[in-house]
Amino acid sequence: MENKTVTHVLFDVDGLLLDTERLYTVATQNVCDEFGKQYTWDIKKQVMGMKESMSAKKLVELLELPLTVDEYLTRIHKEYDRLFPTVPLLPGADKLVRHLHKHNVPIAVVTGSNAHSFELKTRNHKEYFSLFHHQVLCGDDPDVKHGKPHPDGFQVGAKRFNNPDLKPENVLVFEDAMNGVEASHAAGMPCVWIPPAEQDKSILEGKTELILNTLEEFIPEMFGLPPYDS
Ligand SMILES: O=c1[nH]cc([C@@H]2O[C@H](COP(=O)(O)O)[C@@H](O)[C@H]2O)c(=O)[nH]1
Numbered sequence: 001m002e003n004k005t006v007t008h009v010l011f012d013v014d015g016l017l018l019d020t021e022r023l024y025t026v027a028t029q030n031v032c033d034e035f036g037k038q039y040t041w042d043i044k045k046q047v048m049g050m051k052e053s054m055s056a057k058k059l060v061e062l063l064e065l066p067l068t069v070d071e072y073l074t075r076i077h078k079e080y081d082r083l084f085p086t087v088p089l090l091p092g093a094d095k096l097v098r099h100l101h102k103h104n105v106p107i108a109v110v111t112g113s114n115a116h117s118f119e120l121k122t123r124n125h126k127e128y129f130s131l132f133h134h135q136v137l138c139g140d141d142p143d144v145k146h147g148k149p150h151p152d153g154f155q156v157g158a159k160r161f162n163n164p165d166l167k168p169e170n171v172l173v174f175e176d177a178m179n180g181v182e183a184s185h186a187a188g189m190p191c192v193w194i195p196p197a198e199q200d201k202s203i204l205e206g207k208t209e210l211i212l213n214t215l216e217e218f219i220p221e222m223f224g225l226p227p228y229d230s
């Protein structure tokens with residue numbers, strides 16, 4: 001499928017640019033171990049992309065943990081503090097972002113993270129994240145009432161390009177999570193979906209423009225963006 005009308009790009013972060021989804025699984029399973037619980041894919045896929053406060057509430061319920069949400073957050077934050085600072089970029093993330101930046105295509109990130117966990121994850125990637133025009137941290141951005149799967153984060157992300165003529169159909173979203181695809185669809189923005197291997201890919205039919213295995217497979221000119229120099 002081709003769509004040549006894209007002028008601006010919004011990137012998800014966890015599991016899309018950064019290899020953090022692997023670490024979220026480790027962190028959450030470590031908390032579960034104390035209570036003999038299993039952090040299954042069926043549970044994980046429901047919270048991926050949500051604001052941290054929402055995902056914590058939902059996880060305590062779904063995993064039936066004998067903890068308050070605050071007690072859960074205290075435990076999981078210890079895991080994040082230990083695991084996140086050394087996270088690497090995912091394949092293709094460096095090449096695509098530097099390419100778009102070099103060609104002056106406006107780019108921004110829209111993540112379910114709050115500022116604290118974003119700082120941990122990006123500590124070793126400061127120069128890379130400085131290439132983005134802005135960052136929407138849904139977890140504690142006052143303009144984002146509802147996190148993914150609601151459209152708010154992507155709508156705020158598009159608005160902060162400060163281009164009054166920008167229409168949702170001109171903004172391409174890259175996502176890995178079902179909640180993120182739902183959010184981009186609700187915002188009326190085309191979406192390239194790079195789902196985890198475990199994901200049933202038929203479930204969001206009609207809500208994505210393209211499904212890829214990694215960012216490395218993306219061909220910019222399919223969306224009217226400048227081609228790689230080769
Ligand atoms: O296993 C998990 N994955 C992802 C999340 C949540 O999903 C967000 C993913 O953010 P992004 O929109 O950058 O993919 C995380 O910040 C976190 O709130 C989670 O709780 N548990």
Ligand SMILES: [Mg+2]
Pocket residue numbers: 012013014015016048049175176177180
């Ligand atoms: Mg993600």
